[in-house]
Amino acid sequence: MARILETRSAPVPLVVMFDSRILPLRNENGLKSRIQIHKQKTEDLPFPKKLGYIIQKTGTRLRRWIYTFFIRRGRPLPPFVNRIGTITYLVSKLYRPKPFNGRVVLLRADNLAPGTSSDPFNGWDKTCSAGLEIRSISGSHTSILKEPVVSLLAVEMRKLLKEIS
Amino acid sequence: MTLPVVFSSLEDKPILCLFSWAGGRLDIFSDLILHLENDCSIYGFPIRGIENEASPHLTLEQMALDYLETLAPVLGQRKVVLGWRIDGR
Numbered sequence: 222m223a224r225i226l227e228t229r230s231a232p233v234p235l236v237v238m239f240d241s242r243i244l245p246l247r248n249e250n251g252l253k254s255r256i257q258i259h260k261q262k263t264e265d266l267p268f269p270k271k272l273g274y275i276i277q278k279t280g281t282r283l284r285r286w287i288y289t290f291f292i293r294r295g296r297p298l299p300p301f302v303n304r305i306g307t308i309t310y311l312v313s314k315l316y317r318p319k320p321f322n323g324r325v326v327l328l329r330a331d332n333l334a335p336g337t338s339s340d341p342f343n344g345w346d347k348t349c350s351a352g353l354e355i356r357s358i359s360g361s362h363t364s365i366l367k368e369p370v371v372s373l374l375a376v377e378m379r380k381l382l383k384e385i386s
Numbered sequence: 387m388t389l390p391v392v393f394s395s396l397e398d399k400p401i402l403c404l405f406s407w408a409g410g411r412l413d414i415f416s417d418l419i420l421h422l423e424n425d426c427s428i429y430g431f432p433i434r435g436i437e438n439e440a441s442p443h444l445t446l447e448q449m450a451l452d453y454l455e456t457l458a459p460v461l462g463q464r465k466v467v468l469g470w471r472i473d474g475r
Contacts (some may be wrong), residue, residue, distance in 0.1 A: 312445060378422055379422070382399075
């Protein structure tokens with residue numbers, strides 16, 4: 222959106238990302254460590270829930286393949302893939318942003334969930350050619366938008382709004 | 387065209403546009419909005435189809451073009467700050 226506005230000569234002084242990250246197309250963790258992460262997540266679950274987890278993960282992977290296949294060929298998606306939850310997940314997973322020259326600030330949660338990449342740029346350094354600014358927020362991906370941590374985020378946002386005014 | 391939710395409208399302030407792709411719902415921003423509603427105009431863009439039967443955008447580029455069409459009348463020369471959240475991990 223910022224790139225489109227740039228081409229239309231509309232001022233976009235700032236893009237702020239709330240702990241957004243570019244998901245790797247292929248998991249950066251090797252197969253072994255991915256299996257380990259799944260094992261950790263399911264080790265305390267009873268068998269039926271464990272089985273449900275495996276079915277859910279397999280289904281997600283399958284829908285991703287189907288989505289990619291149809292989108293690349295410009296064909297309409299089959300109904301079982303064309304669901305809002307599936308689409309939003311797949312679109313974000315497969316999104317590859319193009320370079321942007323404007324100012325980008327990543328408000329990055331410093332409390333990482335297990336299995337999350339520790340890349341300090343959340344994958345954005347290759348895309349934001351004009352320079353990416355990182356500001357750490359003491360909280361997790363979820364908590365930074367909720368009270369009481371959100372007040373830290375609001376302080377940073379206020380500073381940023383002041384800078385561009 | 388997807389209509390934004392206007393949380394705050396202050397003509398002399400920058401416009402903050404909020405997007406949440408991963409969950410799609412704007413209520414994740416409600417606490418932040420309370421903090422910032424006097425500092426900027428705040429527009430929220432829900433994912434198309436999250437609250438009705440409209441078909442969702444199939445790419446982020448489609449979404450961006452649709453939202454810009456909606457924003458065009460209020461933009462003028464005002465500064466726009468884009469705030470977004472992608473990925474729920």
